[in-house]
Amino acid sequence: MNPQAGPLCTRDSLAAELGALGLRPGETLLVHSSLSSLGWVCGGAATVVTALLDVLGDAGTLVVPTHSGDNSDPAHWENPPVPEAWWADIRASMPPFDARTTPTRGMGAVPESVRTWPGALRSGHPQTSFAALGPRAATITDGHAPDCRLGERSPLARLEEAGARILLLGAGFDCCTAFHLAEYRVPAPRVDNSFALMTAQGRCWTTVRDTSVSSDDFDALGADFEKDRPVVRGAVGGAEVRLFGLGDAVAYAEGWLPGNRASAARA
Template identity: 35%
Template structure:
């Protein structure tokens, strides 16, 4: 049975520092038995980043009608009328991205972004700056919480989660200068301040396969392909937390690598203004004071 003390020590040894901005992807099953379960794991993570640090997760939504409305598919009228509207304050999280995100969303002071399918949740001084705004059509690319997370110098923690869970690489897909990116449309039910639900249609990049070659059944997508290539370089930190093999990645570095990888293998000429080095320079901006499908 792993304890709060041992997990906290493991996180420090892995390289998480007080004041860090960390996006966590967790497999509680991989961690093994923990005294106090998910609540203990969350407490250890918040203790590791400290009161000056911020913890972020990919919450999504357990009732997201993404698949049901994808590329023109339409729910019948009875289903549309009865489908709940998304509310960041009360809607559940998608369990496929880990149970820990629900605990994070329910933590006092947690902030959750307004995009139903790609909603992010954060706790800490940067929570509001990370999660607002989050418009439909900006799920994981420019204008999204992921972009702000990367530019604020965040770290990605794979807490027993596999390499296909590096959600920040969807941001690399969105900004990479490559032709023939796949796009999708879908609809989301949004609950307004008056309590009424309105269905809104949006268009975005296809996070399930940015190019045809990454959307083939049984083959790794771009996120997993890039993440595998990145960890082979050894630029990340690695170790065990509880019973899980874990990795800590620098978000700016892995995203810059991802952009370069996609443009080298699939892209046209890269304009000077969009080279990965520019991403690194932009990421050095100071953080403000105070407060999707992997």
């Protein structure tokens, strides 16, 4: 039998390392995470959540992405695709988004743990919801519009207003959802976006117009961002960690995206 990959991480060790990194009691923190990158965590994802809450304290607010991108038009599915003959039936029977019960998809174990945590609140977008714990949770999650995945009427804008910071806990800049807020502030195409949701009339398959978003170049954007702006780097357990201001990241992306995406399009 192969031994478990280390290092060993406990609630106390994680809290101590997060505090040493510079997390502050009372702050608002958006976390993107990879549980497996930390090592062997005694207690799993719940231990990571508890350690984060220990450091943030009662006055702090923890926020995570709880996206559910499978509630979408099957015509656009690629990993894996489904037969075209199924599309109409999928659109007719896709369960509507329920903030209480719809699971996350592709977000990892830590966001799923926060989603089900006692007292957690979740925003209402069928695809790009966020969950939050703490005194600012309602302010951050309220009012997430169906036609605004990650823009001004999403939790990202409320996090910016709150002066939040971002913790990439074993995750790369390709996961940095805050960069998407900048996409809404620069010239970008509009696209159709479809999903199932509950309305006053019951379940409905609906299509809205929204800004086109893509994270394909976020690694390059992040690499330039941390060269030019203050980013705290360190380690928590076995994970590489970055900590930086959300507003700073959005402002940098607003300047970076127009020129760099235009250059890539011309290449």
